[in-house]
Amino acid sequence: MTRFTRFTRTTAFKLSLLYFAVFTVMSGFLLFYISDSTDTLMSEQVVQTVDAELKGLSDIYVRGGLRDLVDTIDRRSRHPDASLYLLVDFAGNALAGNIARLPTIVLEEADGGLRRVRYTRLGQDTEDIERQAMVRIFELRGGFRLLVGRDLGDQLLFSNLLANGLRLWLILVVIMAAITWLFVSRRVMKRIDEISATARTIMNGDLSRRLTLAGNEDEFDRLAVSLNAMLERIELLMQSMRDVTDNIAHDLKTPLTRLRTRVETVLREAEGEAGYRAALEATLEETDNLLRIFNALLRIARIESTAPGSVMGTADLDKLVAEIAELYEPLIEDEGGRLETDVPVGLKADCNKDLISQVLVNLIENALKYGRSENGELLIRLSGKEEGGRVVLTVTDNGPGIPRKDQDRVKERFVRLEESRSEPGTGLGLSLVKAVARLHGGELHFNNEGPGLSARIDLATVGDGHGDGRGRTSEKARQSLAR
Template sequence: MTRLTRFTRTTAFKLSLLYIAVFTVMSGVLLVYVSENTDHLMSEQVVQAVDAELKGLSDVYVRGGVRDLVQTIDSRSRHPDASLYLLTDFSGNALVGNIARLPTVVLEEADGGLRRVRYTRLGQDTEDIERQAMVRTFELRGGFRLLVGRDLGEQLHFANLLGNALRLWLVVVVVMAAITWLFVSRRVMKRIDDISATSRMIMNGDLSERLTIAGNNDEFDRLAVNLNAMLDRIELLMQSMKDVTDNIAHDLKTPLTRLQTRIEIALREAKGEEGYRGALEATLDETDQLLRIFNALLRIARIESMAPGSVMEPSDMNKLIAQVAELYEPLVEDEGGTLEIDVPPDLHADCNRDLISQVMVNLIENALKYGRPETGALRIRLGGKEDDGRVILFVSDNGPGIPEEDQARVKDRFVRLEESRSEPGTGLGLSLVKAVASLHGGDLRFKNEDPGLCAWIDLAPVKPASSGSGNAEAGTGHKEEPNRE
């Protein structure tokens, strides 16, 4: 009983019942419509034939009397497919005709009305087989009664054919429903069962499972492709969350340990106001580092939650890059390096000015930390250009660059290629750059040059400038443009 209940609740069973019901109703309506219209048409043909026979025989009777009428009926009734004729006298005796037996009430009610009667044909029904016919009966002068009719055998045969066709069609519908059920249950339901089984394995913790793709590009394949892409994304996010958790634990453990150690040393060894003051200042430095980490994480989260295009406005890239360069040029010079600008005139884009400024700042600071060459002075170049309807902003240096195998990994949170982590930093700067680039519909990319590294992002499609040309200082001579892959 349980298996039967589960069977009747399946989609395949319900679809089969639906197909049977729909096809049966449609077939019944169609056959009833055809049957009624055909019966009506054939009945009209019978009436027209009977009326034509009556008119002809009436003319014969008017011209030649009973004798000519008897001869005409006798001649017509001898044809194989002749109509029905019967002429009786005032006593009810048959004078001529091709009807052997007929209900007497038909001749008694000679009012000319159309009647459906059963009869036996003369000379052709050896076993007194009754047939059906449509007849009219009239009373002539002298007490004679004339009956004329048409056999309904063809009409009844056609009706039987329609009935047999309906029964055969119902059998075909049931067979087709069974075939449909087999197809749905064995093919379609199997795909659904596979999806359910894979989903259960994924829910049990195996995120590497994927839906099977048959390769015929049907709706199930398209669904499987989309779900697999979603599962890939979920697995990547889960792995990223694990990596972030590990990195957070690693990055926060050191400052928290140092914080705890300094507090313990201060409580144990500090003497006087100066000792406690030094311990508090060191503690404050560690808490500042922790707050910087959390603030960076919160800012990345806010950027990733923004709707693309919600904070964009037309901006002059010349002015933006010139302002960032003006801020960092003294710092680069203090480090013994040079800061160059390479921006064409009238470079505009739709962007968030604050976030793009932060991107340029992060890339410059990254170049200051890790872009120093082994020999010679540091050279940092800021620039922008148009490329295929996009605005490219880049920062390049002449340092050692980033190995190609690490260029994708370095954009993840808390990833620092300096494994010892002796240099100050949180490993979140490039993650923020990547989030801002994604918000603007682009990405953060790297290209190792000889020497140095070029990092760039691409922004929204270029919009026509609404104000004057860019800052003249931002367009100092033409420099070599960064290569892109």
């Protein structure tokens, strides 16, 4: 009983029952309408035919008398059609016609009304077969009674055909409902069960599982694509949370240990106010560095957890690049290098202007540190263009570049290559660039130009629908990302 109750609650059963009910009601209404309309039309034709026959025979009786009437009925009775005739005298004796037997009461009620009767036809070995007909009976002068009618065999046959058709259609509806149930239960319910099984696996901790795609691009495939994108986002956020935790646990352990060692050393060895002051200043500097690391980690976490639609707006990239170039050009010239820009006027993108500014600043800072050629020349180039329906921003230098095997690794938190350990930094700048690029639906890509390194990110063009919340940056999200 429990299994039957569960079965009746399934979508497959309800859909099959619904289809069966809809098809049955529609089919019954259609067949009833056809049957009723056909029966009405055929009945009207019978009435018209009978009335016309009666009028003609009455005129013959008036003009030619009884003899002409009997001759006419005899002649018409020999035709094998659906017309019926019977002429009897005052005693009920048949004078002419093609009806062998008829209930006596029918002839006695000669009121001219139309009625349905059962009769037996005369001749052609059919006298033992009872039929149905629509007839009118009139009483003529001299006590004669005249019956004129039409056999209903064809009409009844058509009605039987409709009834058989209805029964056959109901059988087909049942079969269609069964096929629908099989289709829904085997295919649709199978896909739903797969989604449920995958969801249970994910809830048990396997965030790498994804919904399978059938490849026919139906509504389940579209749902699976959306859910997979959501799962990738959730996995990314969870991984980011784990990374932050691991980074804090491992990468901050060294500076904290160094800070504690310095304090212990000062307490043990420092003498006088000057010694303590120097130790406190060094400790304060180390604390500021730790705060910068924490703030960078928190900002990356906020960027990775932010919904893109809440922070996007339309930005003029040519003006943005011009502002950054104006800010950094004097600094780069002081370092003995030069800064070039190549962004077409009117280039726009859907992005967070503050974050893109931070990305360009980080990439320029990296180029300043590591982008010199072997002869000491420094050239930094900012460029932007539309490519493949996206806006691409590129920062290029003329330094030694990054080995291909390390290009993915340097995007992770606290990763610094051996060549860069002599320079100040936390190893979080490129991690922030990577997070901002992903927030904008793109990626951070490196390419060794030989010589030089180009770092590029891609953004959504204005009007391509990226982010859903374009141009409606929430103040709360803006303040969160700005901290």
